[in-house]
Amino acid sequence: MKEMWSSIASVMGVIAFCQTLLHTVFPPELRFAFLKLFSRIFLSVSSYCYFDITEIDGVNTNELYNAVQLYLSSSASISGSRLSLTRALNSSAITFGLSNNDVIVDTYNGVPLLWEHVVSQRHSQSFSWRPLPEEKRGFTLRIRKKDKPLVLDSYLDYIIETAADIRRKNQDRLLYTNSRGGSLDGRGHPWESVPFKHPSTFDTLAMDPDKKDEIMNDLRDFSSGQSFYQKTGRAWKRGYLLYGPPGTGKSSMIAAMANFLRYDIYDLELTEVHTNSELRKLLMKTSSKSIIVIEDIDCSINLTNRNNNAAAKSKTSSQKTKHLYDPADMGGVGSGLMEEASNNTITLSGLLNFTDGLWSCCGSERIFVFTTNHIEKLDPALLRSGRMDMHIFMSYCSFQSLKILLKNYLDYDEDDVARPVWEELERVVVKARMTPADVSEHLIKHRRDKAKAVRELIDVMRLKAERNNAAGEGNGAMEEEQEKRALDAEEDDDSGDESLHQDENGLLIHDNPRMEIHNQKKIKM
Numbered sequence: 001m002k003e004m005w006s007s008i009a010s011v012m013g014v015i016a017f018c019q020t021l022l023h024t025v026f027p028p029e030l031r032f033a034f035l036k037l038f039s040r041i042f043l044s045v046s047s048y049c050y051f052d053i054t055e056i057d058g059v060n061t062n063e064l065y066n067a068v069q070l071y072l073s074s075s076a077s078i079s080g081s082r083l084s085l086t087r088a089l090n091s092s093a094i095t096f097g098l099s100n101n102d103v104i105v106d107t108y109n110g111v112p113l114l115w116e117h118v119v120s121q122r123h124s125q126s127f128s129w130r131p132l133p134e135e136k137r138g139f140t141l142r143i144r145k146k147d148k149p150l151v152l153d154s155y156l157d158y159i160i161e162t163a164a165d166i167r168r169k170n171q172d173r174l175l176y177t178n179s180r181g182g183s184l185d186g187r188g189h190p191w192e193s194v195p196f197k198h199p200s201t202f203d204t205l206a207m208d209p210d211k212k213d214e215i216m217n218d219l220r221d222f223s224s225g226q227s228f229y230q231k232t233g234r235a236w237k238r239g240y241l242l243y244g245p246p247g248t249g250k251s252s253m254i255a256a257m258a259n260f261l262r263y264d265i266y267d268l269e270l271t272e273v274h275t276n277s278e279l280r281k282l283l284m285k286t287s288s289k290s291i292i293v294i295e296d297i298d299c300s301i302n303l304t305n306r307n308n309n310a311a312a313k314s315k316t317s318s319q320k321t322k323h324l325y326d327p328a329d330m331g332g333v334g335s336g337l338m339e340e341a342s343n344n345t346i347t348l349s350g351l352l353n354f355t356d357g358l359w360s361c362c363g364s365e366r367i368f369v370f371t372t373n374h375i376e377k378l379d380p381a382l383l384r385s386g387r388m389d390m391h392i393f394m395s396y397c398s399f400q401s402l403k404i405l406l407k408n409y410l411d412y413d414e415d416d417v418a419r420p421v422w423e424e425l426e427r428v429v430v431k432a433r434m435t436p437a438d439v440s441e442h443l444i445k446h447r448r449d450k451a452k453a454v455r456e457l458i459d460v461m462r463l464k465a466e467r468n469n470a471a472g473e474g475n476g477a478m479e480e481e482q483e484k485r486a487l488d489a490e491e492d493d494d495s496g497d498e499s500l501h502q503d504e505n506g507l508l509i510h511d512n513p514r515m516e517i518h519n520q521k522k523i524k525m
């Protein structure tokens, strides 16, 4: 044992002597040059090549570093044994990351790639306008030389796209509204935002399942249709007009759309916008993958019928109205008539430019949704094809909708309710003309006693049906009139559009099969 310790001591002594000799004979510059040469020789004979991706590129944050970190977080969460956890601003999700100097192997198109997270201390803080972090962080990618073209061509693009998807999934979506009087917030932004947490989905929405599928397919086609829109030279946007009585689920539908596509919502308060240019600026500040909503459009702006020239003219001459409709703008004839007024007010043409003019194309993948309780008040120009691609009529509670509400609120299926009760529900629901909002209120109130809830719902529906009957179905007549007028107006306006034709069911079909235009008769919930 004693001998072993003395041999270790003599070996250490020899090493120390050699080190001193090395330091004396070879100065640091020479050693550095030697190491550099050695690493060059190593790299040239090695079958691997290396890519360094540093966190800070000069003084700017390297986006690629962030993308790699996010991209690796999905595989790191499965295979890593020691991970760093982070939560970004506006995100409810935790992201996993590689710990310092940890490695992970990724596979792309069957090619193995080794990632190392390299963290070292930053030695000297050189002068910089922006204070740099104390640690120098970066990723080193090791890849076989023969696979190099693959990495440069597509792997890095793939990482950036995947990271963007992960970021979108992790990020809580936002609900924006335009600031009061078009003023800018602290960051010079005209929109204020809050996290969007509305729980409405297509599953909770009470409406005919076929129509629901149709809308969901349309949204799906839209969101995956980038190449289609590019090929056809169309701006990547789509317009939906939701109309029907209050409480039929128009706002719930917008929330369901946003949750389905995972888009942000911009709720545009038109009464807070004073000029067309303000409207344009607001549009420029919206992001892609968003839904821009104007609720109750008939109340937000004075959109009278285009034949109402006289009324509009008198309003213009007196200049008393804040939000002015310019009938001449709409038809594209005689637009000079109210040009002066349009400089300091919102006109219908301003609104239409907002939805389908050149400015509507800044950004992409955007959906416009207008809602109204009175479609008959809207001008045909707004209803014309190409502006609002899909007209969705949200109607009173149908039997199909009622079934969904019973399932969602009481967990009731067809088998849970006696046949005669079920048949009675089917019979009275249409005659009662109750909105899904009314029905759901009733179900919430009695949800502790399910049988009682159904019994009382039938009573309420019967009562309503009798009242409607006594009133000569006045409401129904009104609603039918609304629909008829809107349809007439739309047909008037579409008469010159040769890309549209009617099928045997009277539906308006666009020449392009993917861009089917629905009139309000088709999508009736």
Ligand SMILES: Nc1ncnc2c1ncn2[C@@H]1O[C@H](COP(=O)(O)OP(=O)(O)OP(=O)(O)O)[C@@H](O)[C@H]1O
Residues within 6 Å of the ligand: 204, 205, 206, 207, 245, 246, 247, 248, 249, 250, 251, 252, 253, 373, 394, 435, 436, 437, 438, 440
């Ligand atoms: N079709 C529906 N499916 C499920 N719930 C509905 C539906 N319609 C209404 N509701 C319920 O009624 C409430 C009010 O509905 P919502 O605000 O979506 O109606 P609306 O048509 O937008 O009304 P308004 O025109 O007054 O704005 C919702 O919170 C929801 O709970």
